[in-house]
Amino acid sequence: MRCEDVRALLPEMAGGRLHPAGRAEAHLAGCAACALEYARFRSVIEGLGSLADHIEEPSADLPERIIAGLPSGRLRVVASRVAANDQARVALLSLGGAAIGAVAVGLLWWRRTRRALGEATASVQATVGTAVRSETAV
Ligand SMILES: [Zn+2]
Numbered sequence: 048m049r050c051e052d053v054r055a056l057l058p059e060m061a062g063g064r065l066h067p068a069g070r071a072e073a074h075l076a077g078c079a080a081c082a083l084e085y086a087r088f089r090s091v092i093e094g095l096g097s098l099a100d101h102i103e104e105p106s107a108d109l110p111e112r113i114i115a116g117l118p119s120g121r122l123r124v125v126a127s128r129v130a131a132n133d134q135a136r137v138a139l140l141s142l143g144g145a146a147i148g149a150v151a152v153g154l155l156w157w158r159r160t161r162r163a164l165g166e167a168t169a170s171v172q173a174t175v176g177t178a179v180r181s182e183t184a185v
Pocket of ligand 1: 079
């Protein structure tokens with residue numbers, strides 16, 4: 048197997064989702080560069096796994112405390128309805144995750160673009176907005 052073929056398999060191998068990895072494992076035994084890359088993937092995955100030990104369950108009254116902190120008006124009414132409806136709450140949380148992901152992708156794109164151009168312009172920001180929209184549409 049070629050290095051680039053093995054590299055494509057490393058995330059799955061490191062995550063334990065590719066069994067048996069056969070020829071790829073044989074390649075790792077003879078290629079120091081790919082073995083180092085594999086070790087890096089393993090290290091990241093083990094680090095992420097240990098984070099699970101530090102996750103704490105939010106208290107049962109967290110939604111009410113958040114709602115109490117919102118300005119009164121339509122936003123608080125909508126938030127109260129969502130908090131009272133399990134399905135709506137799950138849908139809102141997944142939308143929030145998608146929005147956070149889109150913002151993160153947009154910021155990374157924007158930083159790379161800004162670095163390449165030297166200075167941000169209005170046209171760069173418009174490009175970032177298009178990139179975020181196309182990322183979220185996929
Ligand atoms: Zn290799």
